[in-house]
Amino acid sequence: MAVIAEPVATKSVSRLRFILDRRDVLGAIFVSPAILYVLLLVGLPFLLAVYYSLSAYTIYDPTWRFVGLANFRQILNNPVFLETLGNTFLFTFGSQLLGLVLGKFGALLLLSPFPGRKIVRALIILPWAVPIALATVAWQWMFDSLYSVINWTMIALGLIERSDAPNWLGNPHLAMLCVIVVNAWRFFPFAIVIFLAGITAVPQDVIDAATVDGAGFWRRNYQIILPMILPIVAVGLIFGIVFTFTDLSIVFLLTNGGPVNATSVLGFQGFQVGILSGDISHGAAISLFMLPVLLVVVVVMLRFIRRREI
């Protein structure tokens, strides 16, 4: 009995093994679930977003009527949208610049060993690690119109009078400053970590050789180290730009786009129009204005990923 049953079993096993032993087949089987997931829930929605933006689709009138570029034309004629577009660039580049400067200085400090460096690093990483929505509400409370701890300190130090204490989130210019500062605060620990990772990867003998050849501190920093760590810094900066340019949570929680649209950014306005007002086609069109910036960023990113050396 056993003798008869045996060959059948080995045959089915060997057929299975045959399939599992072919590299290309197994590779395709392994990678397909991930690709399928991404195609269905990133690729398909993206195409849908493009179609929405070209249609007259709202949650009250789901007709899918094709209207061409009418939505985009209407949006571009809306002064609030133009303000939003400007705000988005100001928000992105202001906070990235501030974050990079803070990050570079922080990295210089953390580079040399000193007692308690590990603890300091752990504390400095906090803003980036902790969910930004939670940290943002702490900032919102710090910027409170009446009980702001920042105002209290300035009054206690005699810098300002209680009567003219700033209303951080109520003044259009200050509100913009606040969202930029909170976002820079959130990103600069990431910048520190990226700078540190880059600098420690530069071989010490390169730096020594430069020193022997007479390169001073600034020359070493900007003509030797900076060019070498540029690919890593660029990747970090790209992350920062993408996630800031498309962010919604800081503005939503801190200022709710206000006062009077002064801090409205693309992601926020897309949410307001598309989700809250239910005007999906215009919301999608607003969100799609992010695309040109994202495409530029992706192209730059691809070049740097290919070129990485250290």
Add this chain to the structure above:
Amino acid sequence: MTRFIKNAFGDVSFFGAVAFFVILTAFPFYWMVITSLKENSDLYSVENIPFWFNEAPTLEHYRYLFEQTMFVRWLINSLVIGVCVVAITLLTAVPAGYSLARLGGRKGEALGIGIFLTYLVPPTLLFLPLSRIVAELGLQNSMWSLVLVYPTFTIPFCTWLLMGFFKALPREIEEAAIVDGCSLFGAFIKMAIPLSLPAILTVVIFTFTLTLQEFVYALTFVSSTAQKPITLGVTTDLVRGDIFFWGEIMAGALLASIPVAIAYNLFLDRFISGITGGAVK
């Protein structure tokens, strides 16, 4: 003597700069701690020194948070979402990362970069169509919509991380297993996975923290209190009309922040080497 003064001055300015950075990053969290432990009468007074207790500290806000709000429910929701998303991510990203690192060759590399780039497609571009898809599937206003959607950013990210880790694993180990009679699949299960357990653990931790950090999709898809994950619940549900319950909000924010902060600090180096594409060794 002048040299001593110069050194001392250098030390003072150095540690002054370090102190500036530490205060800048840690103060909002100190602010959460102190606010969450203060009496309301202490909090809402413009005369009191805000940095320390003017009245005896209290656990009243924490008691309120646990007994009078859905805080525990949000905690459980976040846990369930996190565990499900981790499971989905591991089942798809581990084989995908392995395949792209080993089996696909040069095409694998290009495909890997392609998958990673989808990580850069932002939620604010996809939330409108996804909200319609979620509604079509009958998942609107349910935390299961987040279980469905969160893998769209965890899979690309983790596939990329794992691809880097599997590439660093010496090929000879699996080849030896194949010579000893293992199939390719067997070599993956018996050799590659056990050897990359640290990498897989990193992926688990980061997937979990990414789900906790996410805000945009949660805000868009979930509006009923009982279905909210913790980040959304704490930030949007402890406000009644115009009144912010600052003590409770800060207590909730603090409790939700602590585990993420610890996880990040433990796994930071691996995360960085992953994010820079294995550029740093």
